Structures are given as structure tokens and as C-alpha cells.
Amino acid sequence: MRVEAVTTREIVASALERVGVAPEAAAIQARWLVEGELRGHPSHGIQRLPVLVERVRKGLLDAGAEPRLEWGGEATLLVDGDGGLGPAVATRALAALEPRARRLGVAVAAVRNSGHLGLLSPYVESVAAGGLVGIALTTSEALVHPFGGARALIGTNPIAVGIPTPGEPFALDMATGEISMGKVLAYAQRGQELEPGWAIDGTGQATRDPAAVAAIAPFGGVKGYGLGLAFELLVGILSGTAFGTDVLGTLDTEHPVTKGDLFICLAPERFGVGPETMERLGAYLEELRGSAVASEPVAVPGDRARARRRRALAEGIELPDELVARLRELCPAAEALS
């Protein structure tokens, strides 16, 4: 079924409010789930709502969370999310972080005890739209094997980087696994073989059978392994959260959340960046876009997600019927969907 983004956002928010989530936090969380749909990442979209609702019902997420923000150093913000919804806690953290970065040139927030962040790109895009550079990192359940390793010990640990440009922001958002577990499941449903090098089985051997997958390969071989591990350590050490298989509670409805998040904001004006640098940066990105082998332009990170988002805002979001049925169970307002 094709639905409008605005309507969907209201329905998702009211489903969260029905289980006790404060209106502001519910609205922010709803916005993030709808962003997942708008940008073409349904794995980070509305399908997460039933899990979130269940986590709130079980007390694994605190509907009335009061995040605690404390400056550990003048430029380092320590955030205890009090078990609140990830996007709501992160939005609070960034609101405190951005003015500090503008004053000092750089500021960093380390977040613990906070729910799944959802898509990272909207955070860094919003930071970049305000003229700052934003970097976001978060840890996740161990699904990726080390390079040369026999089992899953590293999260798919995504990174997002937002950089202001003379046009729309540069916005990279990527996981450090070769593929997502969602993709493995999709291949399994279609009875399709995985590509070589994507995954290993329970004995540590390469497998192309989606049903046999015990761990996903790091993207980009030994280099991607190194980066994904660096992110795991950076987030874990600075937020005091879990490492490896101790990271739990972002996907399930059983475990308290033990992952961490890290946000870095940098203020170009405190590095002396002037209009001349920004112009050169804009010209460089245009040169990249025009350097394609094929007729389609080279994509600068952010370009394609924005194009999808614009189309989805105009044409509506396509939701599977089962998901619409689940929405109707979670919220009477969803009857309005037609």
C-alpha cells in the first residue's frame, strides 16, 4: 500500500504515545523510522516499530526517560540516555553539542544506555545543514567476522559523515559489513545464493548458502576489518559500553541495550574556512559527478538518498500489506490509511 509520509509519521508517533512515550520523543522516533522509508532503507523503517513498542512494553526502553548530559571535559559530553529512544536521546545530545563545537571548534558526545539510532545520515545531514561537519558512529550486535577469523565478533558498526557544501550536504552513511543481515534474509527468502566472499558458516568456512550464514565478512577485506574494529573500540572505550558479543539490545525484544554512540561536531569557521574553500569544494564535487564512465553521473554520497527521498515525499511510501496490518494493531489512527 502506498501511504503519505506525513500521515505515516503521525500514526507511528501515536502508536508510541499509546505505550506511554512522551509526545516529543515519539515524534522524533517516528520521524527517524519514516526517514528510513523515504531514503529507501526499509530495514531501518516502519518495520522496526513493533520491536520498539514491544521493548517499551517490556521496560527495555524507558518511555519516560530523562537523559542525563554531563560535560566530562569542556569539549566532551557524556550522555546517559536513561534507556530512552535512540533518536530522541541523540537529538538532545546534538542540540547541546553543536553550540559547543561552534565555540571551541570541535566537541564530542559519547552516548550510552540509549536505544537504536536508526539511520545515521539524518543526524549528520542536519549538523551539516547548520554549517558544521558531523561524524556519527554507533556499535551494533556482533555479526561480522574479523579478517581471518572464524566467527562473528564485530558489529556492522556504521559511520556517517556530513560535510557542508555550497549545495546540499555531503552525507555518507555506510555499515562496515560487506552486506547486511537483512540482505542475507532476503536472499534466503528468494532461495538465492550469496555472492562469494560475503559470509562464513558456523565452522568458519566461506558459504554461499544464506541459511548457513554464521557471520558476515567485513567490507573491503583486511582494511574494512581494521576500520570496523577501530570504530568498535572508539565507541566502546569513549562511551564505556560493550564490545563484541556483549553488544545487545538493538534488534531484539529481550536484552537491555549495551551499545554506544559517538557524535563528533567540527566548526569549519574555527579552522578559518572561508568562501574560497567552499567554492573549490563545490567545484570539486561537480567534477566528480561529471567523471562517469556510463551516462549516469557519479554519485556523491547523499545524492541518491536525497533523490529517493524527494520522490517518496511526492509519490508516497510503499508499505507491505502485513506491515500496514501491524500498524493497525498498534494504533487505531492507522485505520485512516487507505
Place this chain on the structure above:
Amino acid sequence: MRVEAVTTREIVASALERVGVAPEAAAIQARWLVEGELRGHPSHGIQRLPVLVERVRKGLLDAGAEPRLEWGGEATLLVDGDGGLGPAVATRALAALEPRARRLGVAVAAVRNSGHLGLLSPYVESVAAGGLVGIALTTSEALVHPFGGARALIGTNPIAVGIPTPGEPFALDMATGEISMGKVLAYAQRGQELEPGWAIDGTGQATRDPAAVAAIAPFGGVKGYGLGLAFELLVGILSGTAFGTDVLGTLDTEHPVTKGDLFICLAPERFGVGPETMERLGAYLEELRGSAVASEPVAVPGDRARARRRRALAEGIELPDELVARLRELCPAAEALS
């Protein structure tokens, strides 16, 4: 010929002093070139000395450089290297940056007008040995094509990350190209074909002929492209240096240097990191090392370079005869090599 690290360091330093480089800067630069050899990266080793000497002679590097350090914000250090040797300028920058990071929790230095940094890992290892997290980025000549792009527009832009652990530091140091141009040259010399997907030719088509290579692929496909480009933009915008094909002067003996460097230091103590977190981190790294498919342990970034370094310190560095001959031309003290 097998030579001792200490002797080699002295000879390299005196070769630099002979063209007017101040003793302290010469000693630091010599240490970095020898580190390249010790860690098994001869491309960043003594073979760079003739280029450096030639650049000094031509005034492309300033033997008497006086780097200027200025705080653009309380946590952001703007460094103009005054055309000095990269490792000497970076060492000055880090010496100013580290105490600031300890006080504020994080501090960032953006460096311009400074020579090639050489290996990045020694910088971040040294930062991590002092109990701080260190991140180093630098731009380089455009050798990498964008994902889907037909020509070289992005540097091999390496990143290094150093993180203190209960044992020796985690130290990642990796370029964002699939391979180095040095590797292409080595394949050409041996008359060997490149692996598929490593490079493109002048028409933008995939090639396995090393002699036809016009651009190297980004590592890890579209994700590695995104990261390498993010690093290009981050360094360029914050240091006000060049982008893409305007980045020059790190490898040649003709162009003034236009690349930039970025150093980020974070102080775990300002994030509330205690011994419990460090213990968990150490246990996690041991778990990784023990997770191998084969009999050899999984390597944590830093492990292998350190092992090579220890062996080379004990057994000496192997230098090709031609390089020893060049050293003898550049410095009479090199006669001592036997």
C-alpha cells in the same frame, strides 16, 4: 645490504643536514624514513630520501622552516608548516595538541604547507602510548577513481587510528585505494598481470595491464569510495588545502606541496574511561586474536607491524644496493655502511 636502524637513521639525518635542514627536523624526518623500513613499508622508507633532498635543494621544502601554530578555536589548532618537512611539522603540532586534548577532552590540528608525513602509524602510536586516542588523516595526489568514475580524482588518502589498550596500542594505518601505485609498478617490473578490479585504464575501462593503469580502484567498492572521498573533503575543508587533481608535491620534485593533514586527539579520561573499560577492551582484543580459522592468530591492527619492527631492529634492515649507492652519494657518512 643489511644495515642497522640506528646507523641508518644517523646517515639519513646527516644527508638532510648537508642540504641545510636543522638538526632536530632532520632527526625527526630520518626517524620516519627508517620507521618505514622497520615496519616493512619500503615505499615510505629510505627510497624517499633522494626526493626529499632534491625538494630541499630546489626550495620546494624549506630547510629552515618555522612552522606557525595558531588556535583558531580553543580546541582547533591551525598549523602553517612554512614549507617544512612533514614529520617535523606534525611532531610540533602534536606536542601542542596533546595537552590541549587532555584538558578539553578533544583537540584537532589542521596542517597546511607541510611536507609528506610518511607512515601515519608512528604518530598515532605515539599519541596512544601517552594514553590518548589519536586519528591522523592526510590527502595525497589523485590516483583513485570515484566508484563508477572514469579517471583519477581522489587521493589514496590514508587514515590511521591509535587507541590505548592494556597492552600495546591498537594502531590501524591504511590507505583508501585498493592497492598502491607502488604495487602497480612492482607488477609492471615483474611483467605480472594485476588482479581484476584493481585498476582502470585511460578510457575508464577495467584493466589488468600494469602499464595501462590510469587510476586505481577505491578499496571496498562504493563504501571505500565514500570513505576516501569523505577524508579528502574533511582534510581539504578544515586545512584549506587542495582537492582532487590540485593535490600535488608529495611524490615529485617539481611542485610545491598543496595537500593537508588532520590530527584528532581524544582524552579517554575526559570521557570517564576507567580501568574496568580498559580491561574489557584488552579481553576483547585477546578474543579476536584467538578467533582464527587457521593456526595463525587473527591480527589486531598494529600486531604485525610491531613484530616486523622488532625483528628488523634485531636483525637489521635490508636495503637494495642501488639505494645504498644513492645514500653514499648523498652523505659521506654512508661509507660506514658495510
